[in-house]
Amino acid sequence: MSFMKKSPWVIHYDGSSCNGCDIEVLACLTPLYDIERFGIVNTGNPKHADIFLVTGAVNAQNVPVVRQIYSQMPEPKVVVAVGACAASGGVFHDCYNIIGGVDKAIPVDVYVPGCAARPQAIIDGVVQGLAVLEAKRKLLAEGKLEELEQKDQLPPLPPQTHVKEDQA
Amino acid sequence: MGKHTVVPFGPQHPVLPEPIHLDLELDDEKVVRAIPSIGYIHRGLEKLVEKREFKEYVFIAERICGICAFGHGWGYCKSVEGLMNIEIPLRAKYLRTIWHELSRIHSHLLWLGLMADGMGFESLFMHSWRLREKVLDIFEKTTGGRVIFSACKIGGVRRDIEDSELHGIAEILRGMRDEVREITDIFFKEPTSVSRLKDVGILSKEAAVATCAVGPMVRASGIPLDYRVADTSGVYRELNFTPVTTDTCDCYGRCWVRVQEIFASLDMICQAIEKIPAGDIAVPVKGNPNGEYFARLEQPRGEAFYYVKGNNTTHLTRFRVRTPTNMNLPAMVEALKGCDYADVPMIVLTIDPCISCTER
């Protein structure tokens, strides 16, 4: 696969999801859809990861956790929102403590639709994320760190979150 | 008196598929107390009954949890059908039972993989999820989805399975029996995994009864509590079935109970396929739900209760689910007392936690 210069490492977090998309993300690691043949490894440490796979429409208690994991990842980084809940809230969009999608908590680069998103769709989404990662790496190599940080800036805290700004 | 530390475990952790937070109070390396904090997956979906009509709510009920998805959809439909006195056709009951037992097999194989991965036994994780894909292929062909099936509706089921397909499914499952036996034999005889599971996380019979544990957690402590035996309205009466129990009270016992349940379910599905009658798959639903009703179901993780309340409008007023992990969390906290710090992931995974079920 000529567009991959480096094997990206993936970190996965369940942001208030029903687990359907999470088990499909884990199914991508299993022999049938094996993404480890591309060198992609599921790591548990955000400081080692390039791609952040988030599932679930995020609820108020989870917003600080998602933001903290995102902030701990080093540049360049890509966020892939997996599933209908992560893209727009899905069937839970009018629940009282759901903020309505991951892009209200952190900036998202690729959206993968589906309920639960199929492993083939997740692989498609990760491949699109790789192209975005490559573009960001070029920016970093050219020394344009401020531009990159501008793109990856956190959006303001959604109103339902009940922690202060400096704790999020 | 050793050194007293408090270690936060979760919500993001490599071994945890779902966010749960435990504050572990340690005395040197022994856990003295574990204090759980939950609430990271609470979506308040029980309140959504006020906004969705009762016929559409089934799609929300089945998304309580992606692993036990079929069980929740069936439980909701069962409780509303009981409330409105709808008698569904016998073929629909058989189809629901077949899908539910397939769901149990896929859930236990998933759990086995996660358990092995938590231990570091990654090749067993790969093999058990490879076998699980065969079950997911069956789901894909019969219901249209791999994880969330949307197969139940109030009044019956939405899709039928033809008899030729059913016999094909029975063949696949018979072939799977030997492969599952192979990998589970390795799991139970491998000295490393045995030493990590035997005599770890003891939950005595009295403690299991006192904390009201359900499912394989309590069946491994010697109590044969299984709702499928008591179910009068379903088809479990027609199937030859005994609950699996053991009395080792430790992690090894719980693993053993779940694996034996896989074989029992494989057997039950083959029996159900032979006994399924021809007929309709759904009846029309007229009117609105009124009153209260209570339904029970044996999910892969234990017994679940479904309570509904209606007031003769198209929207229910109350829907309450008591899921099995809700009751197993206090039992887990009890089992964590006195264990080693390195045993904490094993004990947490051995209750088969489904936090999204707990918090809905």
Add this chain to the structure above:
Amino acid sequence: MGYLSFAGTILGGLFKKPVTTQYPLKPAVLPEELRGRVLIDIQRCISCGMCMRKCPAGAIVVDRSAKSWSINRFACVQCATCVDNCPVKCLRMEPQYAAPGTVKQNETFVKQAAAQPAVAVTLVKGVTPTASAPATGTQAAAASAATAAKTAAAPQTTPPGDGAGHA
């Protein structure tokens, strides 16, 4: 002895084909019963809005006046409620799943105006045809067919523009 019981699978694995599907190098094999995404036969749609009311995720928007049907594929949960409840059965599910993207956008289908009868249209020079409500679908003024800029033009008329030169 427990240690050799797995030998059959291991040795077989050396010689058997791997179970890995070669996606994305080879296309995915999707069974035809799979609920992938919703498709509509827009010409049969009557814009009743039933699918919009029944959708649990609120992914469908039906505009009666514009005769358009639009779906947010990133919110759709593939439950097939819209397919079951459509009174004219113009919706169906196909196995191909919706593709991921970097931007969330709706997919809109607009019902085209029905074919106009063969009526001679004379446009008086100097009088601009009035831009009436787009795609009402009625067979009213033939001049309104010429100004249907939003939808594709009806077969007999030339594309709208200055309205010059057809009679």
